[in-house]
Amino acid sequence: MSAAKRSGQATATVLGLWMVLLCVVGAGDTSGWQSRGSVSVLASWTGPEGDGFRELLDTFTRRTGVHVDYQGTTALREVLSSEVASGTPPDIAVLPSSGELAAYAGQRQLTPLDQVIPSRERTAYGQLWTPRLSANGPVYGIAVKADLKSIVWYDRDRRRPGTLAALSTDGRQWCVGMGDDATSGWPGTDWIEDLLLQQQGRSVYQDWATGGLPWTDPRMRRAWESWGALFGRDTARTALITDFRKAGSKLFDADPPCALEHQGSFIRSGYPHPEKADFTFSRSLLPDADRGSTAREVSGDFAAMFRDTPQAQELMRYLVSADAQRTWGRGTATKSTHPFFANPDVPLDAQGDDEVDRNIAKTLRDSASLCLDASDAMPTRMRLAFQRAALTYLSDTTRQPDGLLRSLEKVRQGLRGARDQPWLPRVCGSPGPAR
Amino acid sequence: MSGTRAFLVRRLIALLVVTALAVAALLAAYFGVSRNSAAVTDRSTPAILQVAAAVDALDASYDEAKRSISSPTAEFEGLSEEYRNQLSTAKQSLAQVSKSTIGGESARGSLRTTAALVTSYGDTIEQAYASRDNPTLKNAYLGYADSILRHDQSGILDRLEAVQKRQFNVLDDQTSFGWLLSFAWWLLVPGLFLTLAALLVHTQRFLRHRFRRLVNPWLAAATALLVALLPLAVFTYQTQDRLESAGASLTRPDIGHTGGPTARKVARTMRSAHWQAGAVGWIPVGGAVLAALILVGLQPRIDEYRFQPR
Numbered sequence: 001m002s003a004a005k006r007s008g009q010a011t012a013t014v015l016g017l018w019m020v021l022l023c024v025v026g027a028g029d030t031s032g033w034q035s036r037g038s039v040s041v042l043a044s045w046t047g048p049e050g051d052g053f054r055e056l057l058d059t060f061t062r063r064t065g066v067h068v069d070y071q072g073t074t075a076l077r078e079v080l081s082s083e084v085a086s087g088t089p090p091d092i093a094v095l096p097s098s099g100e101l102a103a104y105a106g107q108r109q110l111t112p113l114d115q116v117i118p119s120r121e122r123t124a125y126g127q128l129w130t131p132r133l134s135a136n137g138p139v140y141g142i143a144v145k146a147d148l149k150s151i152v153w154y155d156r157d158r159r160r161p162g163t164l165a166a167l168s169t170d171g172r173q174w175c176v177g178m179g180d181d182a183t184s185g186w187p188g189t190d191w192i193e194d195l196l197l198q199q200q201g202r203s204v205y206q207d208w209a210t211g212g213l214p215w216t217d218p219r220m221r222r223a224w225e226s227w228g229a230l231f232g233r234d235t236a237r238t239a240l241i242t243d244f245r246k247a248g249s250k251l252f253d254a255d256p257p258c259a260l261e262h263q264g265s266f267i268r269s270g271y272p273h274p275e276k277a278d279f280t281f282s283r284s285l286l287p288d289a290d291r292g293s294t295a296r297e298v299s300g301d302f303a304a305m306f307r308d309t310p311q312a313q314e315l316m317r318y319l320v321s322a323d324a325q326r327t328w329g330r331g332t333a334t335k336s337t338h339p340f341f342a343n344p345d346v347p348l349d350a351q352g353d354d355e356v357d358r359n360i361a362k363t364l365r366d367s368a369s370l371c372l373d374a375s376d377a378m379p380t381r382m383r384l385a386f387q388r389a390a391l392t393y394l395s396d397t398t399r400q401p402d403g404l405l406r407s408l409e410k411v412r413q414g415l416r417g418a419r420d421q422p423w424l425p426r427v428c429g430s431p432g433p434a435r
Numbered sequence: 436m437s438g439t440r441a442f443l444v445r446r447l448i449a450l451l452v453v454t455a456l457a458v459a460a461l462l463a464a465y466f467g468v469s470r471n472s473a474a475v476t477d478r479s480t481p482a483i484l485q486v487a488a489a490v491d492a493l494d495a496s497y498d499e500a501k502r503s504i505s506s507p508t509a510e511f512e513g514l515s516e517e518y519r520n521q522l523s524t525a526k527q528s529l530a531q532v533s534k535s536t537i538g539g540e541s542a543r544g545s546l547r548t549t550a551a552l553v554t555s556y557g558d559t560i561e562q563a564y565a566s567r568d569n570p571t572l573k574n575a576y577l578g579y580a581d582s583i584l585r586h587d588q589s590g591i592l593d594r595l596e597a598v599q600k601r602q603f604n605v606l607d608d609q610t611s612f613g614w615l616l617s618f619a620w621w622l623l624v625p626g627l628f629l630t631l632a633a634l635l636v637h638t639q640r641f642l643r644h645r646f647r648r649l650v651n652p653w654l655a656a657a658t659a660l661l662v663a664l665l666p667l668a669v670f671t672y673q674t675q676d677r678l679e680s681a682g683a684s685l686t687r688p689d690i691g692h693t694g695g696p697t698a699r700k701v702a703r704t705m706r707s708a709h710w711q712a713g714a715v716g717w718i719p720v721g722g723a724v725l726a727a728l729i730l731v732g733l734q735p736r737i738d739e740y741r742f743q744p745r
Contacts, residue, residue: 046589071544074589078551181586182555184579240575243582388562395572 038067039311042080043094043301046072052332052339059327060318066311075182077380084109089306092315094144097376098131098424099383101302105133105140106422111305112138116313117320125320128370128429129300129342135425142320143300143342148265148360149373150194150296152285155251156278159259167259168285171231175258176239177247178391187244188390189375189383191262194282194297195223198289202369202428205295209374211415211423215408221401226287228397236394245270252276260285264299265360269337278356295428296363299373300342326350340364344432364431371428379421385411439645440740446641447733450634451726457627458722461664462715464619468671468678469712471609475681476705478537479606483685484694485532486599489525491691493553493591496521497584500560501577504567514564522557529553538601549594556583556591603686610682612675620671624664632661635729642736653732657725667718670711677708 045053050072057068071090073079077100083089089109095101104110113122113130122130122139129143154164167173178188197205200219207213208220231239239247248261252273261267262282268274283293303319305312318324322345329339329350338352344365351361364370375383389404415421496518503515533546563576584591612620635658642651681701684690690697 071547073544073548073551075548075551075555078554079547082547082551178575179579179582181579181583181589182552182559184559184575237571240571241578391575392566392569392572395566395569395575 036065036067037309037311038069039092039309039315040069040071040090041092041094041315042071042073042076042083042090044072044074044076044096045094046074049337049339052328052337055331056324056328057315060315060324064314064318066314068315084306091307091309091312092303092305092319094301094303095141096299096301097380097383098141098300098302098372098427099376099378100380101131101141101304102133102377102422102424103379103420104304104306105131107420109306110140111308112140113142113305113316114138116305116308116316117142118317121317121320124322124345124432125342126370126429126431127426128298128372128431131302131424133422133425141302141304142316144303144319144325145301145339146342146364147299147340148296148363149190149263149298150197150282151263151265151279151360152282153248153251153261153263153267153271153277153279154259155256155273155276157276158256161278161280164260164280164285169230169287171235172257173259174231174235175247175250175261176231176235177242177244178239178394179241179243180245183387185387185391186375187247187263188239188394189386190264190297190373191227192223192386192390193374194262195227195286195289196220196374197295197297197371198283198286198293199223199226201290201293202295202371205371205374206426206428209371209377209427210425211378211412215405215412216402221405222288224393224401224405228393228401230287231394231397233397236397240391240394262286265340268356275354279360294367295369295371296367297373298364298370299376322346342431366431368430369428370431372424374427377424377427379415379418379423381421382408382411382415440737442641443733443737443740446634446638447729447737450631450638450729450733453627453631453634454722454726454729457624457631458718458725460619460623460627461667462718462722464616464624465667465671465718466715467616467619468612468674469708469715471678472674472705472708472712474537475606475609475678476702476709478535479602479609480681480685480698480701482532482535482537483599483602483606484690484698485528485535486595486602487691488694489528489532490592490595490599492521492524492528493556493584493595496525496560497581500563500580504560504564504573504577509564509567514560518560522553525553526550536598536602537605538598542598542601545594545598549591549598552583552591552594556580559583606682606685610678620668628661628664632658635661638733646736651732653728657728657732660721660725660728663721667714670714674708674711677704680704 041057043053053072054070057070060066061068076096080089080093080095084104101110122142125142129146130139131141132139152164152168159167176187178184180186193205196208196219199222204213204219208217213220228236244263248263248267248270249272250256250258251261252271268277271277281296283289283291303316305316320343322343325339325341325343325346329341329346332339338357340351340361342364348358348361348365351357375386378386385408389408393401393404415423499518499521500514503509503512503518506512506515529546529550533543533550536542536546559576559580563573563580566572566576582590585593587593635654639651639654639658642654643649681704684697684700684704687697
């Protein structure tokens with residue numbers, strides 16, 4: 001080998017080393033791992049609930065190679081609306097309000113899911129869980145998680161079911177809290193909704209929740225008055241200044257000041273002793289309710305697609321599948337927060353680990369008549385006015401609700417024909433596919 | 436004679452390899468400190484001060500709102516100017532920092548949520564004002580507003596504190612001389628430069644012995660160039676010192692209402708660190724010159740043996 005060749009090799013070695021060094025420095029700037037694309041998801045689950053959902057998304061990523069960028073926020077409505085307004089919506093958002101879903105659908109921000117989800121999977125969900133803008137129009141969202149309302153919680157170690165009815169007529173026996181930061185007042189709307197549903201039945205409720213029944217209707221007024229009469233001044237005022245997360249924990253105090261809590265199935269995980277909590281249907285305890293009522297109020301978290309990408313479609317199909325929900329349920333079954341599902345194909349044992357949880361799941365699956373939370377289904381403006389009216393009413397239950405109801409009616413009238421804030425065409429139905 | 440040629444080729448390779456390693460190590464070690472001076476002034480300082488300003492403004496806004504709602508002049512004064520200023524300061528700070536936070540994607544998400552919650556907080560205070568004639572309702576709304584602000588973990592202030600903590604961690608990384616930099620500056624860089632100097636001196640003596648020339652000027656120049664390490668080490672020491680003092684200014688508890696002076700103080704502290712940071716561009720150039728001097732110094736000696744039979 002000639003000397004020139006050798007010294008040429010030496011130079012090449014040095015150059016090579018430099019190249020390696022530059023590559024190492026450059027690699028620090030790149031994210032490295034290449035995936036099969038990514039999808040962004042916005043939902044309201046944070047804390048342990050958020051962790052459970054994230055685990056599900058990780059399973060999806062492992063299976064498909066699609067990276068999921070999850071953002072959980074307790075201010076979902078505001079964050080989503082600012083992202084949509086700035087033209088950078090998430091690919092998929094999970095909305096707890098079917099009314100907001102309808103508004104986004106009305107503004108043509110959502111992709112219809114009829115082409116995305118195979119019809120067999122889609123029709124497994126009842127119409128109730130797949131909101132549309134018109135009776136036979138396209139589906140814009142599917143409930144990937146559900147909760148049962150129209151129930152009353154109590155400490156089963158301390159109270160026998162037979163004694164509850166007697167307790168329920170005393171307003172002081174109800175643990176109530178209206179506070180929930182920016183959305184304070186919603187527990188009050190739940191009370192009014194359930195009172196109307198259990199007193200007047202499903203068709204009046206649906207008429208009202210879809211914008212057909214005036215707030216000034218005597219049946220509506222009766223619901224408000226029975227609420228005010230039940231609580232009286234003191235319970236009402238305590239409710240106003242109590243946080244809803246703290247209200248129910250009083251059930252388990254050593255010397256409990258109250259015995260009953262009217263709250264959805266999600267509250268159980270927040271109790272200090274979830275294993276002691278049991279529920280009964282609210283029809284047997286609410287004033288003037290039809291004791292034979294089979295209608296149950298429910299709430300759902302609806303997944304909707306703001307951007308139509310192949311990855312978003314894939315994740316959407318995954319989220320609504322019974323398979324994914326079983327994984328989600330099993331993954332969180334031993335933890336404190338149990339998700340329940342609207343998909344009738346998810347087995348009951350994947351939705352909690354005791355009889356109480358299974359009863360909730362069974363009710364969601366088998367009830368003849370379920371109705372979505374009316375305030376969640378209403379246009380946002382109506383919902384906020386409703387929440388504030390509930391708070392105002394509680395500040396002085398001795399005053400007749402007529403003035404408040406007239407104001408609410410004005411809001412309803414003002415929303416007539418507002419195309420960007422539509423009412424849903426229906427909120428009640430049976431949970432499964434039409435048979 | 437072929438033994439000499441082989442030795443020289445080996446020595447050339449060794450010198451070039453050690454040069455490459457020494458210059459690379461110096462570049463990394465120098466860059467490791469100097470890049471932080473720009474990051475601290477341009478990114479960390481505003482991000483940290485904006486979060487602190489938002490926290491202070493929001494914290495003060497609540498008491499101010501409460502005071503102005505109960506004031507006998509509330510009816511025509513509305514919520515006071517002071518409250519509105521504080522709320523608008525908080526909103527603007529959050530809007531800016533949500534773009535420029537140094538806490539990464541999770542901090543950005545958290546700041547978006549916080550900005551939304553500040554809007555809700557303002558609405559709730561407005562509701563309290565609107566209900567000022569109904570003390571029960573007014574107090575309930577003030578309670579909700581207080582909870583939006585101070586709720587454990589999910590409240591605005593706790594969220595901002597978490598973001599700030601993340602930002603302080605980044606600042607800490609930027610202003611502290613970590614083990615990697617200590618290793619680079621105390622062992623790796625001096626070790627490599629001393630090795631290089633020793634090799635150059637040894638080569639020089641070998642050549643003097645073998646070729647009977649007093650000195651190889653190219654290799655002597657290369658050896659002299661190594662002294663440039665000293666000012667760079669001094670610059671690094673000074674930059675690090677300034678970074679630490681900037682870090683101390685930014686972690687004082689009162690930065691929320693001394694944002695302007697603190698920012699100026701940090702800028703003053705870091706001013707001369709900036710041109711020193713620019714020296715980073717000269718290191719590869721110096722390295723190339725060093726390699727060229729070595730090559731030019733040794734290549735002719737190697738070539739002298741080219742046509743001799745083995």
